[in-house]
Amino acid sequence: MSRPKKWTDVSIELIKDPDNFELWQQLITSAEYNDKNGISKSTPQSQLQTLRTSYDRFLAKYPFMYKYWIRYAEWEFKLTDLDAAIKIYDDAFQHLECCIELWVNYLQFRINTITNNVDQVLNLFEKARRLIGCHFYSYEFYTLYLSFLESYATDTNQFKRKYYTLLRIILEVPLYHYEYFYKKYFELISRIGNDAKLQSDLPYIVPAKELQRQTKNLSQELKKTFTDAYITIQHKVYELYHFEKRFKRHHNDIRLISRQQLDAWLQYFDFLQLQKYPQSYIEMNYWRYLYIAANYPESWQKFADYFVFYKKFNSARHILIRGWKYLGNHQILIKLIDLEIFLKQYLRAKELIVEYVKYNVSIPVAIHEKLISIERIFNENDDDHMLNIFKSIIQDTQNDWFFNVLNYYSIDKDKKMVFLAEMKEFKGQKYYDTAMKLVSEKGKEDQEKSPNFNQLYKQLLYSSS
Structure with missing residues (x-):
């Protein structure tokens, strides 16, 4: 394995090639290698800051690469303390x-560093469950949650009962390893009637309606009920797996994704909406x-469209703003501007586009x-202003396409004709000539349609005589 380059050398290369992912990885590696010295608590602060700067810059550019966040948090835990690591996770x-x-x-990590904050960790588990509890691959999360409840259960904190309640909740989630949790539940209900300790916890293990049955037969009745539930969940899991098995990638990567993979996700969303899955479930999968x-x-754009469809306009705006900041793609910006116009936030729409034009050299x-369409909103009856906008854009871009755009706007034809005459240096170019032809033909049509009152008057005089 070759020795990592010096951090300063990699930094200089990145200035020349800022989108080179391999160079960004080398920046991290070089900072950790630290010219053979490695990184420890005794490392000088300037070199520790170099490590932090490397991670900060990397994650600012690639914020969806979760493994690097984890590595950064691990470094902060080793070099500083628990709070510093938690801050990285929060970021x-x-x-x-x-x-x-x-x-x-x-x-x-929070379990490994637990002290007297068991309830705080429990709250974190519940927060996670609300966010990712319906994830198709949430097996590892739920096994960790159940293990936590089991390990820290006492006679006073009700964790054992929380364990039973959580297990019943999991049974209703269509996740990949559903059999594991049904097996645990079947083992639990088989002990009913034989384990006196379970009697006081029955309301947490057994659905309320089942408690009305005779205790002697309760175990058998529950097995029958939850066998039916097992079959229902099995069917749902198989339906979801039909789509899930087509996803070959489950994390962010700079490598290209095949069109088939992207289309498979869109088909998945169509299926979920058609089957009326909860919006929270669909949104969680959109985040995936x-x-x-x-x-x-x-x-x-697809995620924003989903929110717009359900009239969650603030969420759609949030997604588009994030996408615009992350990619800097003008198509996302245009969709954001269209959303603001739809919401009648015209000033906000104008600010977005003016800001873009102000700070970018090459304007699509x-x-x-x-920009022209927004200017028309603010200057609905000011044809002169609009023609000045067209003139400025055409002269700046030297692109005669905007003469074609001019045809879409209802502007006084005489003013259009004067404008085209002023822009005669574009004569001979396709869209200029087309615009001139259309305006000229419109003028002739108007002349033909307008009545000649002098001629009509003469005709009336002759007819009366």
Whole structure:
């Protein structure tokens, strides 16, 4: 294995090639290698800061790579303290709130460092359950949660009863390893009637309606009831697995994703909506999709479309803003602007596009077209202002396409004709000539349609004589 480059050398290379992922990885490696010295608590502060700077810069550019957040948190725990590590995890959850791998790692970390804050850790488990409890691959999370409740149960904290309640909740979740939890529950109910300790906990183990049955037959009746539930969940899992098995990637990566993979996700969402799965379940899966396909503008747009469909406009705005900041793709910006216009937030829409034009040298045609449309909203009856906008854009871009765009706007034809005459240096170019032809033909049509009152008057005079 070759020796890592010096950190300064990698930094210089990154200035020249800021989108080179391998260089970003080398930056982390070089900081950790630290010219053969490695990193420890005794490392000088300047070198520790280099390590932190490397991770901060890397994760600012690649915020969905959960493994690097975990590595960063581990370093902070080794070098500083528990609170510093927790802060890194908190920062990670700002980007990866529904990342099950990150949650499992974090919860295990909190268990490993537990003191007298058992209830605090319990609250974290519950927060995670609300966010990723319906994840198709939540087996590891639930086994960790059950293990935590079992390990820290006392006579006073009711954790044992929480354990039974959680186990019953899990049985209703269509997850990949559903058999494991049904097996645990069947083992539990088989002890009813034989284990006196379970009698006081029956309300937490058994559904209320089942408690009305005779205790002697309760175990058998429960087995029958939950066998039916098992069959129902099995059917749901098989339905979901039909889609889940097609997903070959479950984390963010710079490598391209096949069109088949992306389409499979969209088909999955169609299925979930058709089957009327809860919105929280669909949204959680959209986050899964986004973490994997964040490098594709359409992933942000599709998620925003979902929110718009259900009139969750603030959520749609939030997604588009995040996507715009992450990718800087003008298509996402245009969708955000369209959303603001739809919500009649015209000033906000204008600010977004003016800000883009102000700080970017190369402006896509679509952005200029959107700028023109917004200007028309604010200057509905000011044709002169609109023609000045067109003139400025055409002169700046030297693109005669905007003469074609001009045809879409209802502007006084005489003013259009004067404008086209002023822009005669574009004569001979396709869209200029087309615009001139359309305006000229419109003028002739208007002349033909308008009545000649002098001629009509003469005709009337002659007819009367």
